[in-house]
């Protein structure tokens with residue numbers, strides 16, 4: 001384990017000095033002082049271009065941040081992760097999602113098992129299913145071909161796959177319709193079921209643990225819905241399970257041959273590269289799914305091989321560390337200026353906040369600094385008319401990633417030009433601001449500027465580019481977790497709420513007055529139960 005660093009270690013102290021030195025310097029002045037600033041702070045890899053120059057930092061700051069990465073052992077932790085060491089310390093597990101996108105790479109073993117062989121085998125089974133389904137050769141209980149897939153999962157079992165499938169779906173190329181349901185609310189699943197025909201619908205129940213309340217409840221509902229029309233002995237043709245717990249899925253009633261597995265060493269939020277990515281492959285076809293994996297693999301290689309000074313995930317992570325730890329930003333916006341990337345903010349919200357939203361560090365102590373910022377976002381122009389006001393003039397500084405594509409996939413230049421003009425102008429406005437010198441003196445119209453943003457431009461939204469982009473963020477999160485000293489691969493915080501929900505569910509079902517909680521929770525549960533027992537007028 002690398003040496004523990006403390007708030008007063010030289011690497012962090014130097015960064016506080018940079019923050020003090022730059023406090024009265026406007027980012028605009030940094031451009032004036034350094035005409036090459038854009039070139040110096042722009043980085044590129046494989047058609048992914050990243051401009052950090054609108055962040056409030058200079059070259060010396062960046063070098064000190066890189067020093068911080070070295071001091072905290074980012075390179076060593078990265079190498080440990082790729083070699084299969086149990087970097088997920090609190091669960092004593094490897095974190096080998098990178099092996100999922102390198103099925104033909106060198107052998108990696110986990111507890112004596114060659115996992116690259118297992119990855120290839122699962123991919124082959126998934127490819128067979130994709131082939132059958134996309135060619136309408138998979139028939140249901142009444143010999144009707146499957147035309148619709150209902151993907152049931154929650155968190156990492158749905159957000160990443162849905163985001164990637166949406167990014168790469170091209171309408172003319174959709175032999176199978178995919179419907180996603182995650183929430184346990186009946187308002188989520190029943191309207192979808194009502195729009196479907198059980199004879200031509202396949203249910204995919206996706207859960208790493210196969211014990212998640214929301215997913216199991218929805219899967220049970222979907223199975224009952226199938227049984228309303230189809231004979232019990234044939235509904236197996238309408239069920240696929242994707243899980244790291246195949247025996248539990250079999251016990252649920254999914255035929256063994258319809259179970260795709262992944263492994264304990266793949267975290268849910270990192271799992272879209274495994275069979276969890278089935279809806280992506282169904283949407284785009286297996287060839288393009290492999291291209292997605294290849295894009296991610298290219299980013300993995302870059303992350304492993306590029307010097308830290310040129311390493312995109314490292315630099316993106318360090319910029320975030322600078323903003324959070326030394327510029328006091330507490331929130332970070334993800335702003336895709338591309339409707340196809342509309343699922344990205346939610347996926348990254350889980351990826352970042354579930355990975356680094358921790359208070360205990362690897363040395364079993366409370367962290368002395370803040371960790372994950374609040375991550376939120378929505379597609380660009382909509383966000384401008386929603387929460388950008390606070391980005392421009394709010395009392396808190398919020399950092400942002402602007403993500404756009406240079407080449408669009410449609411012929412409508414007038415739309416694309418307007419979209420991208422907004423992306424560029426917003427990053428300029430956030431940095432430049434409107435001061436008395438270049439605007440009026442009406443205090444209500446002034447914008448302080450100096451609001452940090454990073455711009456990521458993809459040449460085009462190809463499967464490779466999406467793979468690279470998603471892997472870029474995965475590694476960013478890993479680097480930040482390493483620097484903050486937290487384990488980015490566990491999520492113990494979500495367990496307490498799950499346990500309490502089970503207790504309260506039992507109490508609601510028993511419908512007796514409850515006194516075992518705090519006054520508020522007792523009061524709310526009792527009011528819920530009592531009001532429901534009273535006929536509504």
Ligand code: F6P
Pocket residue numbers: 154155156157206207208209210211212215268269354491494
């Ligand atoms: O509750 C959080 C979580 O465990 C996530 O980490 C995970 O992505 C999600 O729930 C779903 O879990 P599972 O895939 O086991 O159903």
